[in-house]
Each structure stands twice: as C-alpha cells, then as structure tokens.
Amino acid sequence: MKLIKFASITKKIALAAFGLFLLLFLPVHLGINLCLLREDGGEWYRNASHFMGTNYIVKVFEIVLLASVLLHIIIAILLTIENFLARPIRYKVATKTKTPFMSRYMIWTGGVIACFLVIHFINFYFVKFDLVEGKYSADMEQVDKHFQEKAIKLQSGELSEKEQASLMAQYQAISQVSMDKMDKNRKNLVNLTKDEVKLYCGEDFKHYEPDFYNMSLELFANKTYSIIYLLVFVVLGFHLFHALGSLAQTLGLNHKKYTPIIDVVALAYAVIIPLGFAAIPLWLMFML
Amino acid sequence: MDFTLKIWRQENQKAKGRFETYKIKDISPDCSFLEMLDILNESLVNKLSHPVCFDNDCREGICGMCGLYINGRPHGPDDAVTTCQLHMRKFTDGETITIEPWRAKPFPVIRDLVVDRTALDKMIQEGGYISVTSGGVPDGNAIPIPKHKADQAMDSASCIGCGACIAACKNASAMLFVGAKVTQLALLPQGKPEAAIRVQKMVAKMDELGFGNCTNTYACEAECPKEIKRSNISRMNLEFILAKIVSEETI
Structure with a gap:
C-alpha cells in the first residue's frame, strides 16, 4: 500500500534531505548552547539568541527548519506504516540477521526525540510567540529611552492621570530594582515575569525579549529535567549513529575511498554532538 | 542427530496456515x-500423509529456487x-528448528x-535486460570494458534471484535485488543506452508490486547467499536521481 504517491527512492531521498538539514542545524544550536557555560552573565548567549531571534536570514531558515522537522517526522511515520504493511503475515521467529543495531530502531529513537522536541518547544520556542509565559529581558538603554519619552510627554501635559501614575510606579520600581533582576554588566534587566516587565519598563514597552539564558539555568537547576535531558541526548546519539552514513548511502555516495572516511565522520558526529549538548547539564550539576 | 521441526503448513493460497511439529531421528x-x-517427507509419505512442499532445483547453490526462513534467518x-548448501552440522543435536516460508506481501504462499x-x-x-537486434556473433573484445568495471558488474550479476534479501529485510524491500540488476547493466556499455529508463521503470514496478521501502538496515x-553488496543499492539511488533530474527520458 502506498500512502505517499512518490517513488520509494524519492521518499527515501526526501527523508534523507530533510534529515541533512537537521544535521546541519545541530552544530549551530550546540554552539549557541555552549555559550551558557561562559561565565559572563549570559552576554554571549543573549547576543546569540538576539541574533537568532531577529536576523531576517535566520528567520527564513527557521521556517525551512521547522518544515524539515515536520516533514522528516511525517514521512518517517508514513514510511514505517507502509513498510509494516509490506509484510502482512509476520515471521514467528524474530530475525537473527546481524544488522547495525541502531538502524532497526530509528522510528523509536526518533519518537523519543520528537517527544522531547514538544517539551523543548513548550519550554522555549512557544515563549517567542507568547503562547507560553517565560522569563524576559530588556535592554536598559531601551527602557531609559522609553522612560525619557514618557517624561517629556509628562512635562508637556500629554499623559492621562492613569499613565502618570504608572510612570511614577515605574520610576519607583526601577530605582529599587534588586540585583538579581540585572545582568552582570548592568546593561539588561533580566529574569522578569510578564508583570515585572510592565512594572519596570512601562505598560506599553515593546522591546523586551525572552530571557532564554535564565530560563535554561532555571530548567537545568531541576535535577529531574537534567536527567531526562541527558537520557534524550543518549537517544539522539543512537539516532545519529545511523544518520550520516545512511544519508551517504541514500544519496548514492558510495565509493571505495570515501565511504570509510564518511563512516568515521558519521561516528564522530554521532558521539561529539550529543556529548556537547550533554556537557552543559553535566557541567552545571558537577562543576558549579 | 535428532531434531524437532516446526514447519509452516498451508494447503493453498487461501487456506489459513499453521505450524506443525515433527520429530526426526x-x-x-x-x-x-x-x-x-x-527424509522427513519419505516418512510422511510412508504414513500416507501429505509431504511438506518446498522449492528446490539444482541443489548446488546456483539456481536460486530453494529458500526457507530457518530459525529467524x-x-x-x-x-x-x-x-540446499546448508548442512545439519550447523545445528546442535536435539535443537528445535522452525521453518517458515518467505514472508512478503508480493510473495503469497502457494503451499506450505x-x-x-x-x-x-x-x-x-x-x-532487467538489454535490447539487441540479433545477428552475427560480435567479436570478443569489440567493446572495451575496464577490468575493474567488468568485475563489479560480474559481482552484481551473481544474483540468483532467490529472494532472501526481501525475506530478510524488516520492510520486505526488494532494493538489493533491483539494485543488483540496475548496477550490473549500468556499469556495462551494453546497458548504458537504456540505463535511465530502466531504473525508473524497475523502481516503479517494485513500488507497484507492494514491496516495502528501504531503510538502510x-x-x-x-543474508545474500551470493554476498551482493549494499553499494548496489547506493548506485541504484544515484542512477535514479540522475535519471529523474538529468535525463529527459521519463516513463
């Protein structure tokens, strides 16, 4: 039975191509995550997330990436169903053929990763679209500028009574802001809830951003989350064991000279990338 | 050596099959x-019951007729x-051997x-052929073929069409079988003229017949008795990509 009306090899190549895009994105994500470990109060990390959140080229790739994730998952599920239907009567004795262990469980390891992705999106990605409330940060300069504008309006008598009261409240709040709401360099207000954003920056302040730095540290402070995170990256490693080598096979890149090199690179990739991600909670748990 | 055999018995394509147990000493x-x-069948015939049907022909490992799924392989x-080239010394005395037919949607059981x-x-x-007009016998070395390619094509051509690749595949995919034929003919100058159309047609047929998709397992x-390599599948993928993107011939 065919659930997708394309040739089997076309489907296989599509799955590989979307997978390739995800493979390219992982090191980028890892690079940003590793900024968490720099003891600079989140300056690098914040700059990186600001760039990823605002750059237009990145925004285009964000859509491509999301589409890749979705299509990679959808095609994989449909192919698995098709493949299951290709053998309506199963064998009584389970296969004893020796095959690369991880290649047989791609749909399961993939499923675990997809579940984690949902958690990950709820924790971080959806905050960007205001679907979930997180923690926010705001540039002090922007807040000041906003405040000055309001102050000028106050002097020329353009503000209503309500706005005047809120400006006074903001003035009072900001003059007593506690140290943990500021980053190390005193450039940003950080770790704010939605209400605090309104309080410290004014009701109509728009230039706040999600504070992924403090959100991550807060999540990693939770031992249960850290352990789940580590387990997921072990599973991701398993998934990646069958990624690059399989990709080369699918795209027809099989060569006496290069295939052994690709196999080594694939193995290195499958070990280094998950290890890099896992290093972050491990470092935070044991080194700090 | 003594064995307990669990054999799939099925009267015909429509009938519901079952496993039957036989002791053999x-x-x-x-x-x-x-x-x-x-030996088992002889004893069954002597007891006036129906012998176990199985395919076989040359019994020297070259025809591809025999093929049983024995203990999960x-x-x-x-x-x-x-x-036919498997010997009982590969089993242990007193072992229970489960024998099943090839299982795949395009391989319906005819009997047992x-x-x-x-x-x-x-x-x-x-x-899986080349179109030639018949005529006189061509000179032996009229078409030069590099030794390396001739060897590779020969390896691919060694497929005996037993179907073990499909039986072994967790997806019942026929990619190795088709890949071997596509590769063999794509490597040789005689097969080149029809290469682009061949791979498209054979893959389309493979999909139509209900084989599963390859997941590079x-x-x-x-399990291939002729040790045909997965590089054949890879080459078929490449041939397919080139045929779809570069070639103007479509099916």
Whole structure:
C-alpha cells in the first residue's frame, strides 16, 4: 500500500534531505548552547539568541527548519506504516540477521526525540510567540529611552492621570530594582515575569525579549529535567549513529575511498554532538 | 542427530496456515538441510500423509529456487549459502528448528513453504535486460570494458534471484535485488543506452508490486547467499536521481 504517491527512492531521498538539514542545524544550536557555560552573565548567549531571534536570514531558515522537522517526522511515520504493511503475515521467529543495531530502531529513537522536541518547544520556542509565559529581558538603554519619552510627554501635559501614575510606579520600581533582576554588566534587566516587565519598563514597552539564558539555568537547576535531558541526548546519539552514513548511502555516495572516511565522520558526529549538548547539564550539576 | 521441526503448513493460497511439529531421528551431520526434509517427507509419505512442499532445483547453490526462513534467518544459520548448501552440522543435536516460508506481501504462499516469486520476474521484465537486434556473433573484445568495471558488474550479476534479501529485510524491500540488476547493466556499455529508463521503470514496478521501502538496515547484504553488496543499492539511488533530474527520458 502506498500512502505517499512518490517513488520509494524519492521518499527515501526526501527523508534523507530533510534529515541533512537537521544535521546541519545541530552544530549551530550546540554552539549557541555552549555559550551558557561562559561565565559572563549570559552576554554571549543573549547576543546569540538576539541574533537568532531577529536576523531576517535566520528567520527564513527557521521556517525551512521547522518544515524539515515536520516533514522528516511525517514521512518517517508514513514510511514505517507502509513498510509494516509490506509484510502482512509476520515471521514467528524474530530475525537473527546481524544488522547495525541502531538502524532497526530509528522510528523509536526518533519518537523519543520528537517527544522531547514538544517539551523543548513548550519550554522555549512557544515563549517567542507568547503562547507560553517565560522569563524576559530588556535592554536598559531601551527602557531609559522609553522612560525619557514618557517624561517629556509628562512635562508637556500629554499623559492621562492613569499613565502618570504608572510612570511614577515605574520610576519607583526601577530605582529599587534588586540585583538579581540585572545582568552582570548592568546593561539588561533580566529574569522578569510578564508583570515585572510592565512594572519596570512601562505598560506599553515593546522591546523586551525572552530571557532564554535564565530560563535554561532555571530548567537545568531541576535535577529531574537534567536527567531526562541527558537520557534524550543518549537517544539522539543512537539516532545519529545511523544518520550520516545512511544519508551517504541514500544519496548514492558510495565509493571505495570515501565511504570509510564518511563512516568515521558519521561516528564522530554521532558521539561529539550529543556529548556537547550533554556537557552543559553535566557541567552545571558537577562543576558549579 | 535428532531434531524437532516446526514447519509452516498451508494447503493453498487461501487456506489459513499453521505450524506443525515433527520429530526426526538419526540424521547425519553431513546431511544437507533439504536432504533432511526429504527424509522427513519419505516418512510422511510412508504414513500416507501429505509431504511438506518446498522449492528446490539444482541443489548446488546456483539456481536460486530453494529458500526457507530457518530459525529467524533466510537460508538458515550460515553465511553466504543457499538452503540446499546448508548442512545439519550447523545445528546442535536435539535443537528445535522452525521453518517458515518467505514472508512478503508480493510473495503469497502457494503451499506450505513454497511461495510465488513471480514478482521478481515482473521487475526484471520491466528493464532487467538489454535490447539487441540479433545477428552475427560480435567479436570478443569489440567493446572495451575496464577490468575493474567488468568485475563489479560480474559481482552484481551473481544474483540468483532467490529472494532472501526481501525475506530478510524488516520492510520486505526488494532494493538489493533491483539494485543488483540496475548496477550490473549500468556499469556495462551494453546497458548504458537504456540505463535511465530502466531504473525508473524497475523502481516503479517494485513500488507497484507492494514491496516495502528501504531503510538502510542492510539485512539484505548480510543474508545474500551470493554476498551482493549494499553499494548496489547506493548506485541504484544515484542512477535514479540522475535519471529523474538529468535525463529527459521519463516513463
């Protein structure tokens, strides 16, 4: 039975191509995550997330990436169903053929990763679209500028009574802001809830951003989350064991000279990338 | 050697099959697997019951007719052999041996352990050949072929069409079978003119017949009695990509 009306090899190549895009994105994500470990109060990390959140080229790739994730998952599920239907009567004795262990469980390891992705999106990605409330940060300069504008309006008598009261409240709040709401360099207000954003920056302040730095540290402070995170990256490693080598096979890149090199690179990739991600909670748990 | 055999019995394509258990005694370790089944069948015929049907022909590992799924492996617990070349010394005395037919949607059971492998022929009919007009015998070395390519093509051509790759594949995919034929003919100058159309037609037929999709698990390579390599699948993928993107010929 065919659930997708394309040739089997076309489907296989599509799955590989979307997978390739995800493979390219992982090191980028890892690079940003590793900024968490720099003891600079989140300056690098914040700059990186600001760039990823605002750059237009990145925004285009964000859509491509999301589409890749979705299509990679959808095609994989449909192919698995098709493949299951290709053998309506199963064998009584389970296969004893020796095959690369991880290649047989791609749909399961993939499923675990997809579940984690949902958690990950709820924790971080959806905050960007205001679907979930997180923690926010705001540039002090922007807040000041906003405040000055309001102050000028106050002097020329353009503000209503309500706005005047809120400006006074903001003035009072900001003059007593506690140290943990500021980053190390005193450039940003950080770790704010939605209400605090309104309080410290004014009701109509728009230039706040999600504070992924403090959100991550807060999540990693939770031992249960850290352990789940580590387990997921072990599973991701398993998934990646069958990624690059399989990709080369699918795209027809099989060569006496290069295939052994690709196999080594694939193995290195499958070990280094998950290890890099896992290093972050491990470092935070044991080194700090 | 004594064995307990659990064999799939099914009267015809429509009938519901079941496993039946048989005891067999005093089998020589040098007996081949099919000879062991012959001995079983003789005893069944003597008891006036129906013998177990299984496919076989040359019994020297070159025709591709035999093929049984023995204890979870096509062609049983030995590498690079067909069922007829499997010997009972590969089993332990008193072992229970489960024998099943090839399982795949395009391989319906005809009776007991015999499956209909016409699907393989149908795929070959789509392009597993070269079109030549007959005439005089061409000179031996009229078309130069590099030794390296001739060797590779020969390796691919060694497929005997037993279907073990499909039986072994967790997805019942026929990619190694089709890949071997596509590769063999794509490597040789004689096969080149029809290469782009061949790969498209054979893949389309393979999909139409209901074989599964390849997920690069390489069980096919592990179980092929002729040790055909997965690089054949890779080359077919490349041939397919080139045929779809570069070639103007479509089916």
